[in-house]
């Protein structure tokens with residue numbers, strides 16, 4: 556991964572020095588996500604001009620070599636990542652993936668796709684996994700430091716802390732959520748403290764059904780705020 560980042564930095568420097576960044580920034584003032592035909596046509600026209608101006612840079616042998624090196628390094632890094640999982644948990648292990656159902660798309664979709672090439676992946680609803688203590692299963696509270704700043708990544712459990720010398724037990728939100736995703740996946744049925752209410756389930760089911768119908772008919776739903 557370090558090699559990939561080094562090559563990426565070097566290639567970005569070369570693009571900046573060659574003026575490619577400045578040329579490609581001309582596209583940022585256009586968009587094809589519009590209902591205005593004149594604005595819609597402006598984007599491909601500008602894109603064609605930008606492609607013509609940058610073709611010489613992107614087709615040079617040195618650039619193609621960098622891209623190939625980045626590709627090889629990335630594939631090597633991905634293989635090492637998958638091999639580490641196989642070495643630690645076995646080739647036939649099952650991977651539980653936190654899935655944000657009915658919420659924003661998860662930023663780990665790329666990792667999920669990569670892992671699913673070699674292992675069985677099970678999607679687990681992430682509902683309440685980060686705010687439920689993975690030890691005592693009580694609800695965690697937010698943490699504010701001495702300066703009064705709210706730290707999103709850290710939560711605290713008063714119930715666990717009462718058993719030890721400390722008044723509170725501090726947990727990392729992501730680590731706690733991963734432990735709960737594993738617990739929910741390994742349980743024969745979803746634990747009650749991680750379940751959604753009936754209305755939320757019905758709403759999520761309705762959204763899923765609507766999305767499947769739209770997908771089958773190749774219809775793209777409009778955004779919630781009505782913008783284009």
Ligand SMILES: [Zn+2]
Pocket residue numbers: 688689690691692693712713714715716724
């Ligand atoms: Zn606890």
